[in-house]
Amino acid sequence: MSSHHPVSSSSLLHPSRAQQVGRVTLILIALLFLFGFLILPVAVVFTEALSQGWKMYRDSICQADVLSALRLTGLVAGIAVPLNLVFGLVASWAITRFEFHGKSLLITLIDIPLSVSPVVAGMMYVEVFGLHGWLGPWLSEHNLHVIFAVPGIVLATVFVTFPFVARELIPFMQAQGSDEEVAAVVLGASGWNVFWRVTLPNIKWALLYGTILAASRSIGEFGAVSVVSGHIRGKTTTLPLQVEMLYNEYNFTAAFAAASLLTLAAVVTLGIKKGLEMTTGIRRGNEEEEVDS
Amino acid sequence: MSIQIEHISKQYGSFTALADVSLTIGGGELVALLGPSGSGKTTLLRIIAGLESPDEGSILLHGEESTRHSASRRGIGFVFQHYALFRHMTIFENVAFGLSVQSRLLRPSRLNIRERVRELLHLVQLDSFAEMYPEQLSGGQRQRVALARALAVKPKVLLLDEPFSALDAKVRKELRDWLRRIHDDLHVTTVLVTHDQEEALEVADRVAILNLGKLEQTGTPESIYNNPASPFVYNFLGNVNLFHGRLLAELSFEERAGSTERLIDSAIGFVRPHELELSRNLPADRRAVVASVIRVHAAGPQIRLELSIAGSGRSVAAEMGRKQFEQLALVPGDNVFVWPQYIHLFDDDRAMSLLLDQGAGI
Numbered sequence: 001m002s003s004h005h006p007v008s009s010s011s012l013l014h015p016s017r018a019q020q021v022g023r024v025t026l027i028l029i030a031l032l033f034l035f036g037f038l039i040l041p042v043a044v045v046f047t048e049a050l051s052q053g054w055k056m057y058r059d060s061i062c063q064a065d066v067l068s069a070l071r072l073t074g075l076v077a078g079i080a081v082p083l084n085l086v087f088g089l090v091a092s093w094a095i096t097r098f099e100f101h102g103k104s105l106l107i108t109l110i111d112i113p114l115s116v117s118p119v120v121a122g123m124m125y126v127e128v129f130g131l132h133g134w135l136g137p138w139l140s141e142h143n144l145h146v147i148f149a150v151p152g153i154v155l156a157t158v159f160v161t162f163p164f165v166a167r168e169l170i171p172f173m174q175a176q177g178s179d180e181e182v183a184a185v186v187l188g189a190s191g192w193n194v195f196w197r198v199t200l201p202n203i204k205w206a207l208l209y210g211t212i213l214a215a216s217r218s219i220g221e222f223g224a225v226s227v228v229s230g231h232i233r234g235k236t237t238t239l240p241l242q243v244e245m246l247y248n249e250y251n252f253t254a255a256f257a258a259a260s261l262l263t264l265a266a267v268v269t270l271g272i273k274k275g276l277e278m279t280t281g282i283r284r285g286n287e288e289e290e291v292d293s
Numbered sequence: 294m295s296i297q298i299e300h301i302s303k304q305y306g307s308f309t310a311l312a313d314v315s316l317t318i319g320g321g322e323l324v325a326l327l328g329p330s331g332s333g334k335t336t337l338l339r340i341i342a343g344l345e346s347p348d349e350g351s352i353l354l355h356g357e358e359s360t361r362h363s364a365s366r367r368g369i370g371f372v373f374q375h376y377a378l379f380r381h382m383t384i385f386e387n388v389a390f391g392l393s394v395q396s397r398l399l400r401p402s403r404l405n406i407r408e409r410v411r412e413l414l415h416l417v418q419l420d421s422f423a424e425m426y427p428e429q430l431s432g433g434q435r436q437r438v439a440l441a442r443a444l445a446v447k448p449k450v451l452l453l454d455e456p457f458s459a460l461d462a463k464v465r466k467e468l469r470d471w472l473r474r475i476h477d478d479l480h481v482t483t484v485l486v487t488h489d490q491e492e493a494l495e496v497a498d499r500v501a502i503l504n505l506g507k508l509e510q511t512g513t514p515e516s517i518y519n520n521p522a523s524p525f526v527y528n529f530l531g532n533v534n535l536f537h538g539r540l541l542a543e544l545s546f547e548e549r550a551g552s553t554e555r556l557i558d559s560a561i562g563f564v565r566p567h568e569l570e571l572s573r574n575l576p577a578d579r580r581a582v583v584a585s586v587i588r589v590h591a592a593g594p595q596i597r598l599e600l601s602i603a604g605s606g607r608s609v610a611a612e613m614g615r616k617q618f619e620q621l622a623l624v625p626g627d628n629v630f631v632w633p634q635y636i637h638l639f640d641d642d643r644a645m646s647l648l649l650d651q652g653a654g655i
Contacts, residue, residue, distance in 0.1 A: 188391055
């Protein structure tokens, strides 16, 4: 065997029989796990959704409630994602380009939504904006509805998704350093020019990557939104909430049909993410080598 | 354009980067700021550029107070150690950047920019690289692009921050000579930061040596080399020899009889390797020590010898021409008489250089 690979003598590349058995066993376990816990359930979503045929599937999705949930989910993501994009950019810029007191605190704070249960996030907003909350009386005086209305859903979604862009950008911008921006400033570029012509082109893939993660989370968020939404059919139900409602009503086919939309969205996101990784190498960390030999 | 650096101080927390540094750089001059890392030379350069602001003191560019002017307004070309080329732009776009971001009123026409970039790429001998990206170029080529980019806006001052230190020795030497030629052509006031003594002494009109945030000595390369003002400068320039693989000889003479001892108590003296005389026979009127030859480095025009002084065992380096070496025909194990032609003595920051007369010695 080694005569075919005269260059390598590594035991990893030329395993003994016992090693080979071990390797195959490990791979099999991993594959079985993946199949049982991921592929099978996803397949069930689609088979259940289509169990009554295509027509039934289409009718389930074209219900007014489901369509309205779809629209609301789109609206919420459409507001939350751009907000997070701007926040993520600003926070990353501040953290990687300036020295200031409380910087490490800010980095920690950015991670809070990832460590706090979304239900708690939802309850925080009810506590602040709810009828009996701090701002509740003032809001109701002015006839403003936050909780059990669309603004509350947007707020909750922004909260749970806001680390995604910043967490992608900060390590990336730290690795790139600020030399190019300083060079641009010395060459006489305005702040506007520096951002659009130097910073943004350098971080665009990492920015897009973080944005996709944020979008995927804002489409799928359940816990936080569930607390603040009030589940008003056709008004304050997002797609994940709609799935739950249909399911609780034993309307399984419709529930799975709606769920299949969410699953499709996830698959598409994964595809774009994978495509980005392959074309730009963000995850592989092959930062362009700057220091020459 | 002249640069006046007046009483600049800069503190980072408890670390003093610069302490009351003053220096005037004449128009068209090429000055090297030389010092070890942490000496404050890069901080000073960044203060001149406007990338840092001093705690105290002021920077005058062409006589005009500029301390509070932003970097983008100072009309400065800056070259970074790691090039800092815009990685997503072609070489052409990189060089054109400074022109293309100028305000509409000042910006040259597209055609003029193209012409200017072409000129600059020709100047840095990269005519055919216009459409390539920085990552396709070698380090030396990238640094030449960086210089072209800095020169594109016709800066009144060119600042270079250790521009060649990331390059290998041969390219470094080529670029150094080339920088000097470009400077002679363009006569733009240039400040070069470097920790490489040889680079500073070879390229600059004037060298300013910094240590621990203070200016140790300023002068022409020749005067600094011949008359180091302090043990630090001597030691630091001695690294020029070290750079060639030679050791600076430091000889103490307290315990030895000689005319120098009566002049100075507990001084330290420096002798450069090539200032040591070696002989197989002791001249009648000389004081000398006996040393044994430890090693001979005979590759190159100068022969380097490692010696061990008999008795003290102190290690000393000597250097001589090939001809003299062939006359002496020394091999490891041989004993020779050693004495210095010159001793540079430092006594409480007083410096003096002694040409040793007959009768003096170590």
